[in-house]
Amino acid sequence: xxxxxxxxxxxxxxxxxxxxxxxxxxxxxxxxxxxxxxxxxxxxxxxxxxxxxxxxxxxxxxxxxxxxxxxxxxxxxxxxxxxxxxxxxxxxxxxxxxxxxxxxxxxxxxxxxxxxxxxxxxxxxxxxxxxxxxxxxxxxxxxxxxxxxxxxxxxxxxxxxxxxxxxxxxxxxxxxxxxxxxxxxxxxxxxxxxxxxxxxxxxxxxxxxxxxxxxxxxxxxxxxxxxxxxxxxxxxxxxxxxxxxxxxxxxxxxxxxxxxxxxxxxxxxxxxxxxxxxxxxxxxxxxxxxxxxxxxxxxxxxxxxxxxxxxxxxxxxxxxxxxxxxxxxxxxxxxxxxxxxxxxxxxxxxxxxxxxxxxxxxxxxxxxxx
Numbered sequence: 001x002x003x004x005x006x007x008x009x010x011x012x013x014x015x016x017x018x019x020x021x022x023x024x025x026x027x028x029x030x031x032x033x034x035x036x037x038x039x040x041x042x043x044x045x046x047x048x049x050x051x052x053x054x055x056x057x058x059x060x061x062x063x064x065x066x067x068x069x070x071x072x073x074x075x076x077x078x079x080x081x082x083x084x085x086x087x088x089x090x091x092x093x094x095x096x097x098x099x100x101x102x103x104x105x106x107x108x109x110x111x112x113x114x115x116x117x118x119x120x121x122x123x124x125x126x127x128x129x130x131x132x133x134x135x136x137x138x139x140x141x142x143x144x145x146x147x148x149x150x151x152x153x154x155x156x157x158x159x160x161x162x163x164x165x166x167x168x169x170x171x172x173x174x175x176x177x178x179x180x181x182x183x184x185x186x187x188x189x190x191x192x193x194x195x196x197x198x199x200x201x202x203x204x205x206x207x208x209x210x211x212x213x214x215x216x217x218x219x220x221x222x223x224x225x226x227x228x229x230x231x232x233x234x235x236x237x238x239x240x241x242x243x244x245x246x247x248x249x250x251x252x253x254x255x256x257x258x259x260x261x262x263x264x265x266x267x268x269x270x271x272x273x274x275x276x277x278x279x280x281x282x283x284x285x286x287x288x289x290x291x292x293x294x295x296x297x298x299x300x301x302x303x304x305x306x307x308x309x310x311x312x313x314x315x316x317x318x319x320x321x322x323x324x325x326x327x328x329x330x331x332x333x334x335x336x337x338x339x340x341x342x343x344x345x346x347x348x349x350x351x352x353x354x355x356x357x358x359x360x361x362x363x364x365x366x367x368x369x370x
Contacts, residue, residue, distance in 0.1 A: 001363060002032045004077035004100075006068070008086045009041035010053075012256050013197060014281040015108050016044045018135075018159050019083055024050035025160075025356030034075055036068065065094055072098035079363050081133070082106060089121055092128040102363070102370040106133040109278040110142045110299050112201075119146045126150035131366045135159050135279040136300025155362055158300070159279045160355030163347055166288035171265035178266040183227055183252055185266075190224035190329050193267035193291075195260055195282040196274070198232030203296075205241050206318055207273040212245040213322035214329070224329055227252045229263055264289040268335065269328055274298055275315055288346040292338035294324045309345040310338060 003026055010016050023033045033051030038058040045053065056067040072080065072095055079102040082091030088105040095103045105125050111118075126132055126147045132154045134140040144151040171178065179185045192211070196202045207226070215223045226247070228238070235253065242251045257263060264270070270286035270293045277283075277299030284304060286293050293310035295301040302312045311328070313320040328335050 001079065001360075001367070002034075002075065002077040003079050003081065003363065004034045004036060004072060004075060005081045005083065006036040006087045006091045007083040008038055010035070010037045010045050011041055011043040013044070014159075014278075015084055017281055020044065020050060021160060021162070021352060022356060022359060024048075025352055026360065027051050029356065029360060031360075034077065036071060038064070061090075065090055068094035069098045072100055076100075078102060078367050079104065081363075084108065085111075085118070085122075088125045088129075092125050096128060102130050102366045103128070104131040104133055104363075104366065105129040106135075107139055107143050107278075108133075108135050110139055110276045112276050122146055123148065123150065126153065129153060130370055131155060131362065133157060136303055138299045138301075138303065139278050157355060157358045157362065158303075158350055159281055159284060160352035161281070161284035161288045161346055161350050162352055163288045163350075166261050166264065166285045166346075168265035168289045168291075171262055174262070175266050178262050182262065183225075183254070183266055185225055185227075185252070190222065190269075191227055191267040192224050192269045192271050192325065192329075193227045193229065193263060193286070194271050194273070195229040195264070195285065196272070196280075197230045198228070198234040198238060200234060201274060201276050202234075203273045203275045203316070204228065204234060204238050206296075206316060206321065207271055208238070208241050208245055208247060209318040210271075210273070210321035210325060211247060211250070213318060214326050215247070215250070217322070217326050218329070222329070223250065224268070224325075225250045225252060227254060227263065227267060229254045229257055229260055231255045260285065261289065264291060267291060269294065269325060271321070271325060272296060272301065273321060274301075277301055279304065284346060284350050287342035287350070290339040290343040292328050292335045293342055294321065294328065296321070304345075304350070305342070307341070307345060308338075309341045 027050045039055045057063040080095045080100045081104045082088045083106045270291040272295035279300035296315040297312040311324045
C-alpha cells in the first residue's frame with residue numbers, strides 16, 4: 001500500500017511518537033510510507049525517519065491547503081491517515097479534492113478544551129472520513145455522542161510500545177550509576193517519575209500537592225524524590241509551586257531526553273496526574289519498564305491499568321493520589337507485584353506489532369470498501 005500520514009507537527013510528544021512508530025512498523029512490513037507535517041515543526045524527526053518526509057506551510061491556511069492537495073494528488077496514496085484536530089480538517093478537505101480513495105481521521109484525547117464549534121467541525125470531518133481512529137474506549141465514548149450517526153466509523157486501536165526498548169532489565173547493572181550521575185539522587189532514595197510535556201493538562205501541580213502529602217506521612221529518611229522528564233510552558237510555575245511546598249530539594253527537572261528508558265529504569269513508581277488523556281504513551285512505557293503505576297482515571301488510563309496492572313485515582317484529587325503513592329512506596333512487595341503485572345500486560349496487550357498489524361488490516365478493509 002501507499003500510505004500518507006498527515007500530522008500538523010512532528011515535535012516531541014505522545015501523538016507524534018506514535019506516528020513515527022506506526023510509520024516505521026508499516027515501512028518494515030513493506031509499505032510505501034509518506035509523512036506530511038508543517039514547516040519548522042519537526043523536532044522529533046531523527047536520522048532513521050521511517051519513510052519520506054514532506055512539509056507544507058503552517059500559514060497562510062490557503063497555502064497549506066493548496067500544498068497538501070498538490071502533494072496528495074501527485075503521490076496518489078491508497079490511504080490518507082490524519083492525526084489530531086487540525087490535520088483532520090485540512091486532511092479531509094485536501095484529500096477529497098485530490099481524489100484519495102480512503103481517508104482516516106483520528107481522535108486521540110478526551111479534549112476537555114473543545115467548545116461547540118469544535119464539535120461541529122469534528123462532525124463535518126467525520127462525515128467526510130471513511131474511518132475514525134480512537135486510541136482508547138474512553139476517547140471513543142467521549143466522541144460517540146458528538147459524532148452521532150458517523151460514530152459507526154469509529155475503530156479503537158490501542159497505542160503500541162516498544163517492549164524491548166522499555167525493559168528495565170537491560171539497565172539493571174547501570175541503575176545505580178544512572179541514579180547518581182543522570183538523576184543526581186542519593187543511592188537509597190525512593191523515586192517517583194513522571195514523563196510528559198509540561199503543559200497545564202498534565203496537572204503537575206496536583207502531583208506536587210500529592211507529593212507534599214506523601215512527605216507529611218513519611219519519616220524524613222523515606223521521603224521520595226520526584227523526577228519530571230519533559231519541558232514546556234509550565235516549568236516556571238512548577239518550580240514556583242515546588243518552592244512554595246518546600247519540595248525543591250526533592251525535585252529533578254530533566255527536560256526532554258531521548259534516553260527516557262534509562263530514567264524509567266532508575267525509578268520506583270510512575271505517577272500520571274493528567275486532567276485529560278487519550279491513551280498515554282508515557283504510561284505504556286512505564287508499564288513496559290516494570291514500574292508500579294498510579295494514574296488519574298481519565299481517557300484510557302484505566303483501560304491500560306486493568307486487571308491489577310496499576311492503580312487509578314479520581315482526577316484532581318490530591319488526597320487520593322497521595323494515599324496511593326504512600327501505600328505503594330511503603331510496601332516493597334506490592335510495588336514489585338504491580339510492576340510485574342504492568343510489564344505482563346504491556347507484553348500481552350500493547351506491543352508494537354499488534355498495533356501495526358491491526359492498523360494495516362483496517363486500512364485494507366477500508367480501501368476495499370471505499
